[in-house]
Amino acid sequence: MSNLQLITLVAILAGPVLAVLVQLLAERRKIVREHQAATFRLLVSTRHLPSDPTYSTAINMTPVDFNGVGSVMAAHQGYIETITYQATPENVVAHEKQMISKQTKLIFEMAKHLGYDLSETDIQTTAYAAGGFVQRDNLMLRAWEAWPRIAEALESQVELSAPEEKKKLRKGAS
Numbered sequence: 795m796s797n798l799q800l801i802t803l804v805a806i807l808a809g810p811v812l813a814v815l816v817q818l819l820a821e822r823r824k825i826v827r828e829h830q831a832a833t834f835r836l837l838v839s840t841r842h843l844p845s846d847p848t849y850s851t852a853i854n855m856t857p858v859d860f861n862g863v864g865s866v867m868a869a870h871q872g873y874i875e876t877i878t879y880q881a882t883p884e885n886v887v888a889h890e891k892q893m894i895s896k897q898t899k900l901i902f903e904m905a906k907h908l909g910y911d912l913s914e915t916d917i918q919t920t921a922y923a924a925g926g927f928v929q930r931d932n933l934m935l936r937a938w939e940a941w942p943r944i945a946e947a948l949e950s951q952v953e954l955s956a957p958e959e960k961k962k963l964r965k966g967a968s
Contacts, residue, residue, distance in 0.1 A: 842921040869900040
C-alpha cells in the first residue's frame with residue numbers, strides 16, 4: 795500500500811469521526827450558551843423583585859451555567875458575600891446600595907460574556923415592574939407581617955374567655 799493510498803484510507807475513516815466530534819462540540823457550546831442566556835434572562839427580568847422565586851433560581855443557577863467564566867464567577871461570589879452579610883441598623887442604607895451595585899456587576903458580567911451591549915447604568919435604570927404588581931406584593935408583605943399580631947390577639951382572647959367557658963361547661967354538667 796502506497797503512502798497516497800494510506801492517506802486516502804485515513805481520510806476516509808477519520809473524516810466522518812472528526813465531523814461528528816466537531817458537531818458534538820458545537821452542540822455542547824450551543825446548549826451551554828442557551829442555559830447561560832436563560833439564567834441571564836431570569837436574572838434581568840426579576841432584578842427589581844428579589845422576593846420572586848425565579849430570582850433565587852437564577853442566582854443559584856449562575857455557578858452551574860457560568861462555571862469557568864471567571865469574571866461572572868467573581869461577580870457572583872461578591873454578590874453572595876454581600877447578600878449574606880447581616881447589616882446593622884446604622885448601615886442598612888449603605889448595605890442596600892452595595893447589594894444593588896454587586897447585583898448590577900453580576901448582570902453586567904453575564905451580559906458582557908454573552909455579547910449583549912448593556913451598560914451598567916442601563917441595567918440599574920431600565921428595569922420595570924408593574925405598579926399593580928408592586929402594590930400587590932407590598933400588600934402581601936404587610937399581611938404576612940400582621941399574621942403574628944393576629945395570632946397573638948386571638949390567643950389572648952381565648953385565654954380571657956377560657957375561665958368563662960369552663961364555668962359554663964361545669965354548670966351544664968351539673
